[in-house]
Amino acid sequence: MHAMVARSIGMPLVFEQRADPLPGRGEVRIRVEACGVCRTDLHLIDGELPQARLPVVPGHEIVGIVDMAGEGAVTPAVGERVGVSWLGRSCGHCDYCHNGFENLCDAPQFTGCTRDGGYASHVIADAAFCLPLPATVWPDATAAAPLLCAGLIGWRALVAAGDGVRIGLYGFGAAAHILIQVACWQGRQVYAFTRPGDLATQAFARTLGAVWAGDSTSQPPQALDAAIIFAAVGALVPLALAAVRKGGRVVCGGIHMSDIPSFPYRLLWEERQLVSVANLTRADGHAFLHIAARAGVATRVQRYPLTEANAALADLRHGRLQGAAVLRVP
Numbered sequence: 001m002h003a004m005v006a007r008s009i010g011m012p013l014v015f016e017q018r019a020d021p022l023p024g025r026g027e028v029r030i031r032v033e034a035c036g037v038c039r040t041d042l043h044l045i046d047g048e049l050p051q052a053r054l055p056v057v058p059g060h061e062i063v064g065i066v067d068m069a070g071e072g073a074v075t076p077a078v079g080e081r082v083g084v085s086w087l088g089r090s091c092g093h094c095d096y097c098h099n100g101f102e103n104l105c106d107a108p109q110f111t112g113c114t115r116d117g118g119y120a121s122h123v124i125a126d127a128a129f130c131l132p133l134p135a136t137v138w139p140d141a142t143a144a145a146p147l148l149c150a151g152l153i154g155w156r157a158l159v160a161a162g163d164g165v166r167i168g169l170y171g172f173g174a175a176a177h178i179l180i181q182v183a184c185w186q187g188r189q190v191y192a193f194t195r196p197g198d199l200a201t202q203a204f205a206r207t208l209g210a211v212w213a214g215d216s217t218s219q220p221p222q223a224l225d226a227a228i229i230f231a232a233v234g235a236l237v238p239l240a241l242a243a244v245r246k247g248g249r250v251v252c253g254g255i256h257m258s259d260i261p262s263f264p265y266r267l268l269w270e271e272r273q274l275v276s277v278a279n280l281t282r283a284d285g286h287a288f289l290h291i292a293a294r295a296g297v298a299t300r301v302q303r304y305p306l307t308e309a310n311a312a313l314a315d316l317r318h319g320r321l322q323g324a325a326v327l328r329v330p
Contacts, residue, residue, distance in 0.1 A: 001017070001018050001019070001020050001021065001120060001121045001122040002015065002016065002017050002018070002120065002121050002306070003015075003016050003018060003057045003116070003119060003120035003121070004016075004057065004058070004119040004120070004306060004307070004309040004310075005055050005056070005057055005119075006044060006045055006054055006055060006056050006057070006058055007054060007055045008054065009045070009046070009047035009054070010045065010046065010047065011045075012310045013045075013058070013119065013309050013310055013313075015307060020122060021116075021122060021123075021124050022068070022070075022124075023068055023069060023070035023073065023124050024070050024071075024124075025070050025071045025072050025073075026070060026071075026072050026073050026126060026127055026128065027069075027070040027073060027124050027125065027126055027127060028066045028068065028069050028070065028073050028076065028082075028124070028125055028127045028130065029066070029067055029068040029069075029070075029122055029123070029124055030062065030064035030065065030066055030067065030082065030084065030122065030123050030124075030125055030130075031064050031065045031066075031067045031121065031122055032062055032063075032064040032118050032120060032121055032122060032123055032329045033063050033064045033065065033081075033141035033142075033328075033329060034062075034063045034064075034141040034142040034144070034145040034326050034327065034328055034329060035059040035061055035062050035063070035117070035118030035119055035120075035145060035326065035327045035329065036059075036061025036145035036146045036148060036149060036150065036174070036324055036325070036326050036327075037059075037061075037304075037309070037312045037313060037316055037324070037325035037326065037327060038060065038061055038149050038150065038174070039173070039174075039232065039254070039316065040060070040086070040113075040149070040255050040256075041058045041059065041060075041112065041313060042313060042316060042317055043232070043255060043256045044056075044058055044112070044113055045058070045313070048256045049113060049255065049256065051110065051113060051114060052113045052114065053113075053114050056112065056113065056114075056115075056116060056117070057112065057116035057117050057118070057119050057120050057123070058112040058113075058117050058119050058309075059111070059112040059117035059118035059119040059120070059123075059327070060084070060085055060086040060088075060110070060111040060112040060113070060117050060118065060148065060149055061083075061085070061118070061145045061146055061147075061148040061149045061150070061326075062083060062084040062085075062111070062117065062118030062123060062125075062145070062148060063081065063082075063083050063133055063138075063141040063142075063144050063145050063148070064081070064082065064084075064118070064123070064141070064329075065079065065080070065081050065082075066078050066079065066080050066081075066082060066130075067079075067122075069127070070127075073127040074127075075127065076127065076130050076132065080132070080134075081132075081133050081134060081135050081138075081141070082125075082130040082131060082132060082133055083130070083131040083132075083133040083144065083145075083147070083148045083285075083289075084111055084117075084118065084123065084125045084129070084130055084131070084148065085111065085129075085131065085148040085149055085152055085280065085285060086110055086111055086112075086113075086148075086149055086152075086153075086279060086280060087102065087103060087105075087108060087109075087110065087111070087129060087279050087280055087281070087282070088108075088109040088110055088111040088114070088115050088125065088126060088129055089108065089109040089115075089126045089129060090102040090105035090107075090108050090109075091105050091106065091107040091108070094106040094107065100281070100283075101281070102281050102282070103156075103278055103279035103280050103281045103284075104278060104279070108279070109126075110279075111123075111125070118327075119306065119309050119327060120306075120329070121306070121329055128282075129282060131148070131282070131285045131286065131289060132289075133289070137293050138293075142301055142303055142326045142328055143298070143299045143301055143326075144299075145301070145324075145326045146174050146178060146299045146301065146323075146324035146326065147178065147288070147289065147292055147297070147299070148285075149175075150173075150174035150175040150178055150324055151175070151178045151179075151288055151292060151297070152280045152284055152285055152288050153175060153253055153277065153280060154175040154176070154178055154179035154182075154228075154230075154253065155179070155182065155284060155287070155288035155291070156253075156277045156280050156284050157175075157179075157228045157230075157251045157253040157277050158179055158182065158183065158228065160249075160251045160275055160277050161225075161226035161227075161228055161249055161251050162225070162226055162249055164188075164224070164225020164226045164248070164249075165187075165188050165189055165225055166188070166189050166191065166220075166222060166223070166224045166225045166226075167183055167188050167189070167190050167191070167224065167225065167226055167227070167228065168190075168191045168192075168193060168220060168224040168226070168227035168228070168240065168243055168244075169190060169191070169192050169193065169205075169227075169228055169230065170193040170216055170227060170228065170229040170230060170231055170236050170239075170240055171193070171194075171216075171229065171230035171231030171232075171233075171236075172192045172193070172194050172201050172202075172204070172205050172213075172230075173230060173231075173321070173323075173324075174321075174323060174324035174325075175230045175253065176192065176205075176228075176230055177204070177205075177208060177299070177300060177322070177323050177324070178292075178297055178299060179228070180192070180205065180208045180209055180210060181208060181209070181295055181296075181297045181298070182291060182292065182295050182297065184208070184209035185294075185295035185296075186295075189211045190205075190209060190210045190211065191210065191211065191212045191213070191220045191224060192205035192206075192210040192212070192213040192214075193213075193214065193215070193216040193218070193236075194213065194214075194215065194216060195215070195216065195319065196215040196216065196217055197215070198215075198319070200322070201213075201322060202214065204322050216231070216233075216236055216239065217239065219242065219243055220243055223243065223244060223245035223248070224243050224244045224245065224248060225244070225245060225248055225249075226244060226248055226249045226250070226251065227240040227243055227244055227248070227249075227250045227251070228250075228251045228253050229250065229251065229252050229253060229254070229257075230253050230254060231254070232254050232256055232257050232258060233257065233258055234257050234258040234259050234260035234261065235258070235260075235261055237250065237252070237260045237261075237263070237274065238260075238261065238263035238267055241263070241267040241268060241272055241274065242267055244272055246270040246271060246272070247270065247271045247272065248272050248273070249272070249273040249274075249275065250272070250273070250274050250275070251275055251276070251277060252274070252275070252276040252277070253276075253277055255278075255279075299323060299324060300322060300323030300324070301323055301324050301325070301326045302315070302321055302323065302324070302325050302326070303326055303327075303328050304325060304326070304327050304328065305327070305328060305330070306327050306328070306329050306330075308327075309327055312325040312327060313325075
């Protein structure tokens with residue numbers, strides 16, 4: 001097999017050839033077709049995820065075909081196409097796992113962070129944490145890859161935001177360009193907030209159904225019922241609180257964010273809420289993929305060969321993408 005490996009903090013990924021991995025009990029080996037490039041991968045490379053182990057193969061938006069099963073792994077079967085997301089395994093016995101919150105497991109494993117991920121030709125995954133991605137529903141593996149994190153964490157954030165009609169999305173990248181399609185299908189009104197001066201992304205948001213698009217420093221024309229922050233910028237929190245109505249909610253959807261500056265209590269008062277979402281559950285995965293298929297979600301992707309992973313990460317870092325970057329594995 002071959003892989004792009006994160007060996008040192010702040011350094012480019014390194015191409016490596018390795019012996020083909022073998023699945024253990026309850027595991028499957030997947031021949032990777034495509035793997036999305038996520039902002040979380042940048043946080044890992046920049047040393048902002050203390051749980052990460054190095055060296056590690058990044059990548060947790062994996063689509064591929066099961067080509068070998070370990071002992072006890074009955075489903076998915078060899079030959080099936082599956083998706084692998086961020087939560088690679090949970091312990092199954094802590095209080096969180098017992099109470100339906102495996103995303104908060106005390107002893108989790110994270111794909112592409114604490115176990116090798118999908119920037120590779122092959123990956124080993126826990127069979128129980130694979131999600132079905134049949135080619136009859138998702139014929140293009142590259143287009144399906146961003147659903148496995150950008151889509152999933154966006155969905156969990158939207159559920160956390162509640163049932164409000166007017167939803168603000170701060171940071172219009174991979175997650176937001178998927179989520180807006182679901183929100184509009186549900187009959188909501190989406191307000192898109194981008195980096196100041198990013199007129200191209202604002203226009204992109206409008207083509208996907210945004211009723212308004214503007215700078216993140218601007219206030220929307222109407223008070224929002226809820227806002228979701230995907231950008232890793234803590235300064236957006238008080239801006240989003242100022243944009244939501246009384247009783248509104250602000251959801252922080254990222255795994256890492258710069259420090260939130262102090263802000264006056266009046267922005268939180270009147271029963272506004274500030275919450276975060278962390279990781280995701282398998283139930284989130286099944287629910288979102290069902291909704292995404294019904295809503296006809298179509299991702300916009302920029303494709304890169306596996307060996308160009310560093311270029312894809314650089315384009316993501318510098319905001320040169322509309323939609324998502326995906327590594328295509330031959």
